[in-house]
Amino acid sequence: MGTEIKIDLMALSDIGGQPLRLAAEVHRQLRATHGDVPIPLPLDQLAKAVGIRQIEKRRTDAYEGALITDSDKTKGIVIVRDGMPLGRTRFTIGHELGHFLNPFHRAHSGTFECKSAGMTAWRDDGTKWNERPIENRVEIEANEFSLSLLVPMPEFKRARKTLAGCDIEHIVKLANEYEVSKEVMAGLYVNNAPEKIGIITSKDGCAMRFILPREFPYLGMRKGMPLPALSFARDFLTKATPGAASELTEVRTDTWLDRRGSVTTLYEQTLAQQDGWALTMLVVDEAAEDLGEDDDDSEWNRRAK
16 A cells, blocks of 8 residues: 555544444545555554554464553554464454544453454344443444444445345455455345345354344254255265355255245355355345235344354
C-alpha cells in the first residue's frame, strides 16, 4: 500500500463502545484517504496507526490471542498463538484490536487473554444479552468488531455481485481475497445470499456447526450427529482430497430436511478441507405459498447450534 494509514483516534473515541460503528468509522477514514478500504485490510499498518507497538506470535496453549495495554489504553501489544491458519490469525488480531479500541473493555492489570470459547462466541445462541456475564459480552463485541473490520460490507457486496449464482467455490474465493477463514466467510455468504441457503461445517463426517438463516427449514440435526446416510457429502468426503468441491447436486428433500414444509427442491454441495473438516451447502427452492405448518422451524435450527 502506497499511502500510510492514519487513524483519527478522537473520532473513534466519540463513538464509545459500539463495535459495528467503531469498525465503520475506521472504514470511513480509510475510504477518505484511499478511495476504498484496502482489501485485504493491512492489519499490521492499522494496528500501528491506532497505538499497537507490536504484534507477536507466541507458542502457547493458554489462549488464542492476548492484549497487553497501559492503564489508559494509549499503547499496547497484541499476541497471537503461533501455528494458526492465516484467516484465524487475522481474526484474532482484529478481535484484540476490538478490545483495544472499545473504551468500555477493561481487563485486570491491563491484560486480556482470549481463549477459543471467547473467539467463537456470538449473539445468536439464544441467550439474552442482559443475562450474559460481562466477560462473554466483551468477547462477543470484540468478535463483531473483528468481522466487521476485516470484511467491510460495501466492498464485500460489490465483490459478491460479480459472482453469478450460488457456489461453495465463491466462499473459497472470497475467503482468500479478504484473508479470513472459510467458516467466517460462509456466515457472511449465507446472510447475504439472494437464495435461501444454509451451511453445515463438519469434522470427520459429523456436524459441528450450523450456519443457517432464521427462516431455513428444520433439519432435525444436532452438533455431533453424523451427516445423513443418504447425503451426497457422506460419500464424497470418503474419497475427496482437501480443497476438492463437489458439483451442486439435487438430492431428495428428506435427505437433510426433517420437515419439508414448502420446499420443492433441495440442492447440496460439499467442500473438503484439511484434517477431516468440510463445508456442506444446502440450497432450497420453495413453493410460492408458504404452507404455514413449519413456522417455528427456525427456532429449532437456532437451538441446534
